[in-house]
Amino acid sequence: MMRRVSTGAMALLLAAGVTGAGATAAQAAATARTDTARTDTALAGPAQAGDILAQLKAIPGMQVTEKTSTLPGYRWFWLNYRQPVDHRDPKGKWFEQRIMLQHKSADRPMVLYTSGYNTPETMFTSEPTSLIDGNQISVEYRYFTPSRPEPADWTKDTIWQAATDEHRLIGALKKIYKARWISTGASKGGMTAVYHKRFYPHDVDGSVVYVAPNDVDNKDDRAYDRFFRTVGTDPQCRAHVKALAREFLKRRPAMLSRFKDAAAKNGWTFDILRTPDRAFENSVMDYEWAFWQYSLQSDCPALPAVDASDDTLYGSLDAISGLSFYTDQGLAPYIPYFYQAGTQLGWPSPQFTNLRPLLRYESSYQPRTYVPSDIPVRFDGGKAMRDIDGWVRDHGSRLLFVYGGNDPWGSEPFRLGKGSRDSAVLTAPGMNHSGRLIAKLSDEDRVDAIADLQRWANVTPGARALTTPPADDVLQLQRPPL
Secondary structure (H helix, E strand, C coil): CECCCCCCCCCECCCCECCCCCHHHHHHHHHHHHCCCCCHHHHHCCCCCCCHHHHHHCCCCEEEEEECCCCCCCEEEEEEEEEECCCCCCCCCEEEEEEEEEECCCCCCEEEEECCCCCCCCCCCCHHHHHHCCEEEEECCCCCCCCCCCCCCHHHCCHHHHHHHHHHHHHHHCCCCCCCEEEEEECHHHHHHHHHHHHCCCCCCEEEEECCCCCCCCCCCHHHHHHHHHCCCCHHHHHHHHHHHHHHHHCHHHHHHHHHHHHHHHCCCCCCCCCHHHHHHHHHHHHHHHHHHHCCHHHHHHCCCCCCCHHHHHHHHHHHHCHHHHCHHHHHHHHHHHHHHHHHHCCCCCCCHHHCCCCCCHHHCCHHHHCCCCCCCCCCCCHHHHHHHHHHHHHCECEEEEEECCCHHHHCCCCCCCCCECCEEEEECCCCCCCCCHHHCCHHHHHHHHHHHHHHCCCCCCCCCCCCCCCCCHHHHHCCCC
């Protein structure tokens, strides 16, 4: 499955978090919590004809609220843009899609950050935004609340519909932002950036895609098993993580007792996964994946011993897998992701040989399990992903794929083909599931990656304003499942 983490949970979900590096995101989060949602006029004064606020408000279907900025040199706007539920039927129902705009100057490049999930309600700086000193919009993916049609027609939660959301939005904003456009995203957000470019290759001038899996053959997941046999450079670390996962199952009654107590205390329920036992076991199946997704090999010494107390082991399972994620309350926000994984994206199915015969619900490790039973889920057999993969290999251009060397999601990466142009696939050695990997590349790869990005954005090499904030690692901020 794909994985997600509350304080650390994930295999069936791709990453979605925000705990950033540097003060920018933390400062933004604090401001967002205390923001009094002052009106546009109170924040900006009377809008002048040439003011960005007035220009945004003039876009048909766009609602605009200016918030207090926490990043020097930027203004911050919360936008709601009306989109058709079905772009093939614009006379049908519509919904409002949420977008966060960080405006610096209309003559600077624009970075389109495709979140793939909910958009963070904080100001943050993606790595490409920092490197080109650009404006930035963060787009919430359709069907993630509040950007969800009501009632929800789940058959319209597709990669083409989402790409067309972005296409319409870009068309509207390009009337204001006429400089170069760069798309970026990490994990499912990176996948989203690729899918958008496949369907609308001329919307942006380049794409920086972080840690995006490419599940072309959903039936062949041997790459994940190879990854877990060989990840890192420390065989003892690999073995210890596996041993801990097995120990959780050996102590199932003690772990389950603590989980049930936490559920009673917090009001957690288990309608989606049916029972606390199934929820517990899914968290254990995620433990090894979750460790390597969001931790580094250097974190291994901090893990408890296999013979540690029940409380200590439970604490590790909760810290790494995030037990609250496996409740109705934790899963509900990610139903749109699991629906797409089960219909178009595909999902990993590693072999849990080290956990057998202690598993009771191994077959539950699939997206269908995480989607309420009243929502039909039918996989397309890989048709959508084969199309995307073929386009990247035969027609993809100006694509920069960046992976972490120790990230399980990189086991099935995008690969270039004979038709790919002005593109690269790079790996940051020893790194995990991160949205800030250009800085972690080898010196040669880093120089080349930055040069390509700045060339695509038509930015003078090395020219960054003193007010340009450092990049945040958005995945570590939000920690989504995939």
